[in-house]
Amino acid sequence: xxxxxxxxxxxxxxxxxxxxxxxxxxxxxxxxxxxxxxxxxxxxxxxxxxxxxxxxxxxxxxxxxxxxxxxxxxxxxxxxxxxxxxxxxxxxxxxxxxxxxxxxxxxxxxxxxxxxxxxxxxxxxxxxxxxxxxxxxxxxxxxxxxxxxxxxxxxxxxxxxxxxxxxxxxxxxxxxxxxxxxxxxxxxxxxxxxxxxxxxxxxxxxxxxxxxxxxxxxxxxxxxxxxxxxxxxxxxxxxxxxxxxxxxxxxxxxxxxxxxxxxxxxxxxxxxxxxxxxxxxxxxxxxxxxxxxxxxxxxxxxxxxxxxxxxxxxxxxxxxxx
Amino acid sequence: xxxxxxxxxxxxxxxxxxxxxxxxxxxxxxxxxxxxxxxxxxxxxxxxxxxxxxxxxxxxxxxxxxxxxxxxxxxxxxxxxxxxxxxxxxxxxxxxxxxxxxxxxxxxxxxxxxxxxxxxxxxxxxxxxxxxxxxxxxxxxxxxxxxxxxxxxxxxxxxxxxxxxxxxxxxxxxxxxxxxxxxxxxxxxxxxxxxxxxxxxxxxxxxxxxxxxxxxxxxxxxxxxxxxxxxxxxxxxxxxxxxxxxxxxxxxxxxxxxxxxxxxxxxxxxxxxxxxxxxxxxxxxxxxxxxxxxxxxxxxxxxxxxxxxxxxxxxxxxxxxx
Numbered sequence: 001x002x003x004x005x006x007x008x009x010x011x012x013x014x015x016x017x018x019x020x021x022x023x024x025x026x027x028x029x030x031x032x033x034x035x036x037x038x039x040x041x042x043x044x045x046x047x048x049x050x051x052x053x054x055x056x057x058x059x060x061x062x063x064x065x066x067x068x069x070x071x072x073x074x075x076x077x078x079x080x081x082x083x084x085x086x087x088x089x090x091x092x093x094x095x096x097x098x099x100x101x102x103x104x105x106x107x108x109x110x111x112x113x114x115x116x117x118x119x120x121x122x123x124x125x126x127x128x129x130x131x132x133x134x135x136x137x138x139x140x141x142x143x144x145x146x147x148x149x150x151x152x153x154x155x156x157x158x159x160x161x162x163x164x165x166x167x168x169x170x171x172x173x174x175x176x177x178x179x180x181x182x183x184x185x186x187x188x189x190x191x192x193x194x195x196x197x198x199x200x201x202x203x204x205x206x207x208x209x210x211x212x213x214x215x216x217x218x219x220x221x222x223x224x225x226x227x228x229x230x231x232x233x234x235x236x237x238x239x240x241x242x243x244x245x246x247x248x249x250x251x252x253x254x255x256x257x258x259x260x261x262x263x264x265x266x267x268x269x270x271x272x273x274x275x276x277x278x279x280x281x282x283x284x285x286x287x288x289x290x291x292x293x294x295x296x297x298x299x300x301x302x303x304x305x306x307x308x309x310x311x312x313x314x315x316x317x318x319x320x321x322x
Numbered sequence: 323x324x325x326x327x328x329x330x331x332x333x334x335x336x337x338x339x340x341x342x343x344x345x346x347x348x349x350x351x352x353x354x355x356x357x358x359x360x361x362x363x364x365x366x367x368x369x370x371x372x373x374x375x376x377x378x379x380x381x382x383x384x385x386x387x388x389x390x391x392x393x394x395x396x397x398x399x400x401x402x403x404x405x406x407x408x409x410x411x412x413x414x415x416x417x418x419x420x421x422x423x424x425x426x427x428x429x430x431x432x433x434x435x436x437x438x439x440x441x442x443x444x445x446x447x448x449x450x451x452x453x454x455x456x457x458x459x460x461x462x463x464x465x466x467x468x469x470x471x472x473x474x475x476x477x478x479x480x481x482x483x484x485x486x487x488x489x490x491x492x493x494x495x496x497x498x499x500x501x502x503x504x505x506x507x508x509x510x511x512x513x514x515x516x517x518x519x520x521x522x523x524x525x526x527x528x529x530x531x532x533x534x535x536x537x538x539x540x541x542x543x544x545x546x547x548x549x550x551x552x553x554x555x556x557x558x559x560x561x562x563x564x565x566x567x568x569x570x571x572x573x574x575x576x577x578x579x580x581x582x583x584x585x586x587x588x589x590x591x592x593x594x595x596x597x598x599x600x601x602x603x604x605x606x607x608x609x610x611x612x613x614x615x616x617x618x619x620x621x622x623x624x625x626x627x628x629x630x631x632x633x634x635x636x637x638x639x640x641x642x643x644x
Binding site for chain 1: 347348349351352403406425426427429430431433434436437438440441443444445447449452453456457459460462463464466467468470471
């Protein structure tokens with residue numbers, strides 16, 4: 001990661017500056033709320049994708065910084081709305097906006113960031129990018145709704161799970177890469193490869209997120225672990241375990257999902273069941289397949305330090321602990 | 323109103339068809355939730371503005387229908403998010419989406435409609451319109467946040483109140499008219515006049531809304547009356563009354579605003595105080611000034627049936643009971 005950050009050090013500084021200046025508003029409290037979440041140690045993965053893919057395709061201008069900031073704004077807007085949906089109290093190790101200022105503020109500040117993002121893009125006037133991003137955010141909202149519908153549903157299939165994580169997470173990774181390609185006026189084959197790279201990377205990212213929600217050390221993860229189970233979210237480790245679990249185990253899992261009543265003890269018990277049937281290993285191996293998929297897409301590009309960096313990002317997914 | 327509806331009868335039919343078809347999604351429940359609110363007897367004032375202003379400026383194409391639908395989608399998205407903020411249980415005489423499907427669904431379906439709107443606009447590729455609309459929705463979200471900040475604040479000034487209603491309501495009326503002008507490629511003077519017409523009309527619309535929240539007959543209004551007071555919203559009738567009320571009256575109002583505890587009895591008492599100091603008359607007279615302002619803007623256009631219709635809309639504001 002350090003190597004990647006070093007490679008685009010100047011751009012990342014400009015990105016932080018852009019994030020600070022582009023979300024301008026006369027309403028001071030908005031700025032305060034946005035800063036609370038956007039300056040709390042996000043990994044900037046999505047903006048880094050915009051920067052690296054645009055550079056990979058030979059982009060020489062400065063506009064990629066603005067779009068990188070926009071993608072982070074959109075991501076932040078989804079976090080604000082997610083926290084209302086999940087009633088989350090902690091994010092990135094800090095209290096969430098909805099806990100500090102109420103659900104209303106989270107909804108409205110999220111709306112502000114969405115609108116501001118489209119305003120910033122429209123001022124640039126690149127309609128291909130606006131079309132790609134608005135298409136992506138539509139799919140993203142569909143994914144969030146699908147996830148909501150599948151809450152506490154133990155019959156959620158692996159196929160449904162992958163549909164949800166593609167839509168709610170991977171689509172934004174994919175469109176970040178697409179922006180890079182559009183900015184650099186890459187040909188349609190390259191654009192397609194980068195979209196595919198982002199999609200695979202995003203799915204891997206979410207798989208690891210769902211894995212870490214069971215296996216991470218809480219003090220490092222920056223959010224509470226075990227929240228997926230407590231919120232009734234049926235993720236791949238659990239889907240796999242449910243295929244092999246005996247009746248008693250299934251009953252326990254279904255019960256805890258149904259009334260979202262899992263205690264820490266239940267969590268440990270269910271974690272044990274998942275482990276017993278290899279649910280974590282299965283998820284890890286699946287992640288590796290998506291990582292390989294994303295690496296394969298990069299092989300369509302000539303070697304360069306930017307390609308190396310995008311390759312390195314894929315490795316990071318597998319080793320990340322937070 | 324009948325005359326206006328007759329004049330654009332065909333376009334209004336096409337509008338309903340566009341509303342039905344443009345919010346397409348594979349997720350059936352989204353369609354169901356959107357239909358629940360968008361097909362529940364909204365007055366379609368904002369889309370009517372797009373249609374009439376484009377026709378006034380001589381637009382001959384069909385795109386105005388699509389943009390009229392988009393403006394209704396955006397309006398609907400704000401209603402969905404408003405209902406979460408206000409915890410509203412009834413809207414247009416029906417249960418709200420958040421009551422039926424939960425706050426989460428309201429937030430996410432609102433997001434879907436926002437994104438879908440920008441997706442539809444970006445496919446058309448008119449960057450002037452996207453810029454105008456995204457600028458407007460940014461201001462709109464600022465207005466909603468300002469309103470939230472001023473909740474239960476008896477020191478809210480008339481100036482602050484007008485800033486809020488311009489931003490949360492009038493900006494969407496204004497941009498609806500701007501779209502008409504942009505579509506018809508009207509000159510900048512005409513565009514400015516139409517934006518100003520929409521702004522004045524929108525402010526008048528909100529003033530009447532705030533008046534009716536005290537004075538309407540509940541069975542006709544389609545939402546509960548007295549909700550502003552109960553939610554701690556400080557509107558013009560109350561601002562005016564607070565200027566003249568004696569200490570005892572002020573204390574009652576402040577108390578009920580502060581803890582949002584107004585009962586029906588309190589509502590009647592406070593309604594009496596507002597009436598005593600002419601708060602309703604003051605609001606009505608202020609509305610008339612804005613209506614005059616909007617009519618003045620139309621004088622910059624040659625007489626036509628569309629100008630007549632836009633004039634008639636202004637009268638409607640003053641006489642509407644719902």
